[in-house]
Amino acid sequence: MEDIYSLVHHVTDIKGFMETGAIRKRYFKPPFPVTTTVEVSRLYHPDLLVEITSSAEIPLARYVEPHRNSI
Secondary structure, X not given: OOOXXXXXXXXXXXXXXXXXXXXXXXXXXXXXXXXXXXXXXOOXXXXXXXXXXXXXXXXXHHOOOOOOOOO
């Protein structure tokens, strides 16, 4: 989680979502990721309330090339 620098939340109830700010402190430490929250009328599935997209940058010293299956 320390490599995440940006979050975009799409929510169906922005008032309800704003009450969940304490949860963020469980997963992130200062400096917190830049965050954009957008209220939408609905998400892909009617049971979903929140969709989160994140962007991260992994320092080169910790980067590991993904394993590729040979075909």
